[in-house]
Structure formats: structure tokens, C-alpha cells
Amino acid sequence: MGVNVRLRVRNFSPTPSINNSIKFEYNKSKYHLKDVIVGKIYFLLVRIKIKNMDLEIRRRESTGSGPNTHVETETLAKFELMDGAPVRGDSIPVRLFLSPYELNPTYFNINNKFSVKYFLNLVLVDEEDRRYFKQQVTMYRLGETSS
Numbered sequence: 021m022g023v024n025v026r027l028r029v030r031n032f033s034p035t036p037s038i039n040n041s042i043k044f045e046y047n048k049s050k051y052h053l054k055d056v057i058v059g060k061i062y063f064l065l066v067r068i069k070i071k072n073m074d075l076e077i078r079r080r081e082s083t084g085s086g087p088n089t090h091v092e093t094e095t096l097a098k099f100e101l102m103d104g105a106p107v108r109g110d111s112i113p114v115r116l117f118l119s120p121y122e123l124n125p126t127y128f129n130i131n132n133k134f135s136v137k138y139f140l141n142l143v144l145v146d147e148e149d150r151r152y153f154k155q156q157v158t159m160y161r162l163g164e165t166s167s
Contacts, residue, residue: 041068042153044142046114050158053123057116057140057157063106069147073102075114076141077121085132096121118159126158 046059061073077097083090101112127136142153 042144044153044155046140046155049156050160051118052160052162053125054119054162057114057118059114061101061112061114061142063108063110068144070102070105071145071147072100072104073112073145074143075099075101075116076139076143077116077118077123078139078141079123080135080137080139082135083133096123123159125161 041064043062043064044059045062046057051057075098076095078093078095080091080093082092097116099116101114106112123138124136126138127134129135138157138159140155140157142155144152146152
């Protein structure tokens with residue numbers, strides 16, 4: 021003979037920590053091809069020992085569909101913003117002109133076969149050569165004006 025027992029389980033877990041130690045702000049997420057990216061990097065709390073920090077523009081192209089998808093990533097620009105460890109309260113201004121680079125507009129899923137995405141990659145390298153951060157941005161082409 022079996023006995024039915026109601027059982028209720030509550031599984032509590034600690035609140036996930038939010039990484040607010042480094043804040044990367046830039047003025048917008050959509051840029052035309054000749055625009056300027058203006059931003060600032062704030063070090064609110066420095067928990068990791070950073071060796072250097074670079075800013076990269078990366079283009080990711082995907083072609084094909086399903087299991088036949090081919091993804092190619094290319095670094096178009098790379099700038100060293102900082103060399104050495106920051107201290108709490110430091111801020112680094114960022115101004116990156118896009119006009120010197122051969123950029124194309126962002127394309128999302130053209131005929132389910134082709135996409136082009138751009139990433140503004142803030143690369144923080146710590147003493148153990150671990151890397152952090154990536155932010156997607158959208159590029160667009162402005163219409164030509166005849167004057």
C-alpha cells in the first residue's frame with residue numbers, strides 16, 4: 021500500500037552579483053559611417069589587476085544558413101587606451117573617428133543568408149591574459165546630399 025505525500029521544494033540562491041566595477045558609456049549605439057564615437061570609461065571599483073586596455077572595431081560577417089553558416093570576424097581598428105593598472109575613480113575619455121575606416125552598413129539577415137554586424141570591443145587584459153567586454157553597435161549609411 022502506498023502513501024501519497026505532497027512535497028514542496030523551495031530552492032533559494034544568493035542574488036547574482038552585478039559587475040559594476042567598470043562602466044563604459046558612449047553617446048549612442050547607432051552611427052553613420054563617417055561619425056565619431058564619443059564616450060568615457062569609468063573605473064568605479066578595481067577588483068582585477070588590469071595590464072592594458074584596448075578599443076577595437078570588429079566586423080562579423082555570416083553567410084549561409086543553418087548548419088552551413090560560415091562566420092568570419094575581422095578586427096578593423098585597434099587602439100591602446102591604457103597601459104598599466106587603473107585606480108578607483110579613474111576615467112578615460114574616448115573619441116574614435118570612423119571616417120578613416122572602410123565600414124559598410126549593418127545588415128541583418130538578408131534573404132536568411134547574409135548578415136554584417138559591428139562590435140565595439142573594449143578589451144581589458146588582466147595579469148592572467150583573460151579578456152573582457154564586447155558591445156554591439158549599428159552602422160548606417162547617410163543619404164548623399166547634392167549641393
